[in-house]
Amino acid sequence: MKSIITLLLSVFIVNSNFAQTDIVSQRFIKSVITEKGVVYTDSLDKYEMNNMIMAFNQEGRYKNASKGFKRIDTPSIQIVFTGEEKAYINLELYNLKFHEWDKNLFENSTRIPVDTVSKIFSDNRKYGWLYFYNHYGNKLYSFSKPIFLRNGTMCLFYSDYSCGGTCGEGNFYIYLKIDGEWKPICRLFGWIS
Numbered sequence: 001m002k003s004i005i006t007l008l009l010s011v012f013i014v015n016s017n018f019a020q021t022d023i024v025s026q027r028f029i030k031s032v033i034t035e036k037g038v039v040y041t042d043s044l045d046k047y048e049m050n051n052m053i054m055a056f057n058q059e060g061r062y063k064n065a066s067k068g069f070k071r072i073d074t075p076s077i078q079i080v081f082t083g084e085e086k087a088y089i090n091l092e093l094y095n096l097k098f099h100e101w102d103k104n105l106f107e108n109s110t111r112i113p114v115d116t117v118s119k120i121f122s123d124n125r126k127y128g129w130l131y132f133y134n135h136y137g138n139k140l141y142s143f144s145k146p147i148f149l150r151n152g153t154m155c156l157f158y159s160d161y162s163c164g165g166t167c168g169e170g171n172f173y174i175y176l177k178i179d180g181e182w183k184p185i186c187r188l189f190g191w192i193s
Contacts, residue, residue, distance in 0.1 A: 024152065030106065031182055033143070038105075038139075038141055039112065044143070045117075045142070048170070049144075052144065088147075096144055096145060112136065129165060141160070142161075143159035144158040157172070158170070168193045171190040172187070
């Protein structure tokens, strides 16, 4: 019982220390996704969320957070998270399943419920893309709510886009704010088709 209370208290303290607002999240996303007229899903699907959790926590295919993640710009340097940071990140990754983006996140944009996207592509991906191109546009984005750390100078963020059966890319990065700009400095996992 004592350990459960301690754990809940730690999560509350970590949450209050690392609290973030949607405005800060929106600014970050708009600095990373700069296209006009974006078509995006209202949330991530379960597959994307599970990959993020696995990338952050599992040994083997992905590095474990306790051992550190190698930087892209300086591979000999590793990012290591404290126990509090790991607890906070895992809580935020878990909470992604409850997060939904606003309709007007970007100017002149279209938000599509992830359930609608699943229905469009459920029977036949080729015809799904023809339908998507005719009704929505050429590219579909999905992205996570950014997870900010270290007084807003570090961020974990997943984004992807699809533009056809063999066209698309997704990445889960650690970003650092360097000279006022967000730079991806470590890729936790990625895919390309």
